[in-house]
Amino acid sequence: MTIIYPSAAQIDEAAALLEAGELVAFPTETVYGLGGDAENPDAIARIYAAKGRPANHPVIVHLAPEADPGYWVRELPADAQKLIDAFWPGPLTLILKRAAHIPAAVSGGQDSVGVRCPSHPVAQQLLSAFHRRRLGTGRQGGAAGPSANRFGHVSPTTAQHVRDEFGNVVHVLDGGAADVGIESTILDLSRGFPALLRPGHVSPREIADVIGMAPKLPDGSDATAPRASGTLKAHYAPRTPLALLPFSSIEPMLGDRERKIALVARASSAGEWAHAAHVHFVAAPEDPLSYARALYGLLRALDRANVERILIEKLPETAEWVAVNDRLGRAAAAFEGGFLR
Template sequence: MSHHPSSPAVPPVSDAQIDEAAALLAAGELVAFPTETVYGLGGDAESPAAVARIYAAKGRPANHPVIVHLAPHGDPQYWVGPLPADAQRLIDAFWPGPLTLILKRAAHIPAAVSGGQDSVGLRCPSHPVAQRLLEAFSARRAGHGGVAAPSANRFGHVSPTTAQHVRDEFGDAIHVLDGGACDVGIESTILDLSRGFPALLRPGRVTPREIADVLGVAPRLPDGGDATAPRASGTLKAHYAPRTPLALLPFDALEPMLAGAQTAGMRVALVARASRAGTWADARNVHFVAAPEDPHVYARELYGLLRALDRAQVERIFVEKLPGTLEWIAVNDRLGRAAAAFEANE
């Protein structure tokens, strides 16, 4: 797992720590654990009481489904009706990794993990600590254990990409396995296969083009035009929001707002690529953050950046909108939801 140059060395997670966390899950308790995308808040996916605890801890609406995380040797067929050939092809191509598949839920799986729907979201994470925890828990469940885990933060807040972010949200109330900083940094791609055609419900590191290369057909994109789509994690319009008001606009549209803030003596943050920021990077009362020029690096650093800006004592956050190309789809998606939380109040 790659780390930022600045991130401290992570103490190795011992077998005893893994076993303790698996025992807590088996007892119906919650455990926060690292994945390659973000930290998850995990509970036994087959225990409606444990799933209810997740919702209560997050303050999350109960009709909002959670993703079930499987061990590398876990059996997806246990969780779904017949496994479609397309699903198997994608599993072979992308698991373990940041791709969640929405499939028809098997009758014996409790509806609680699905927000009451007849589908279920499945993923196999690639983070070694997540895999060890999932293997240990699955062993306690005759090889069929799955851990339901949305991001380990209060509902609608910025997702956590370090163990400290989780502690900042929940204090000592949640048991946390520290596996270092997350490598991908934004949530998994969610692909719906429950309706007979592939549909992208949430963009992520696995791109629509990569999915099309495996399936031979491009997935439908999340343009909001599909009323039959199942609800999925992190697809509400306003989500992933910092506490400081955030505006997302092309740089040309940000400049008059920056000028107005200067005139008003307001301290603001500006997140833009250095190639665009020009003299605003050094302007008075502007807390400038140079945005990464690479989409994967931007994704990895995004949530840590939003959390840092909340602590920067600024009144507004101005973010340069990124190119509308497919390589930027996941970062634009998260920034758009962060900004949407404030647009209604403008």
């Protein structure tokens, strides 16, 4: 399928909207972002209001490839520069101490800030156009850009997903389907050591290969960690109740033939249930990259499938599946305590 990207005039129009304090949804390689001027507290407030996002939950600043990340932070440690050189543009967000002139609203009131440079060509064109508009003003064009969906709901990976969430209220740039499909890796460097706050496409091993040190992994014991996007226990949830279980626990639930049930599992596990009349079966992608790319579109499709429950076969607990397991685990957490009643 051929993707027709926005024209130069459409990119300039969107950059002008950002400059005017309006919101623009734009594609990245991970998911679509809901962008606003990261140096404009009013624009940031519009993002929070549109999403229904708690004001203390930080958003990530997206930068053009030619932008200076040092403008946004108090200092740029050597390890941060190494990671920028290795993974930008790309799906890695760095948490660093926020520069004093950057609004605290973008960080949920914290003294840190998350920054990244996306690799999607439309995102880069928009951010570059916004950056050019700021040349000579002493400011830079960065876009605060959380995922373009209502807070806690499934992230959007197509322009249509954004329109489904916001209708015509938000200006949308269409850049086709997101290639990665889940949000960026978030690495905290604001406390003198590397700590993974959210797993993503860039793995801890890849990070360690660049900086010579494995990041601290999230285990619930890091009480001093800054708040970061997408790290609440319940997040990324569809509207239909969802459970993530081993297939041995799913199978007895499939015997309830009075309910229309969605089943996402390996074909080898599903067996005869893949053809049961009351089961809406979806064969799970076999590899983690394909699963990540398809995940949010699948959850949105199942919300439209007129099923009462979504049952997802638990994935392997190995390093390559960590990011997908993280998103599914948070989606399932939204229904813990009430799903099986």
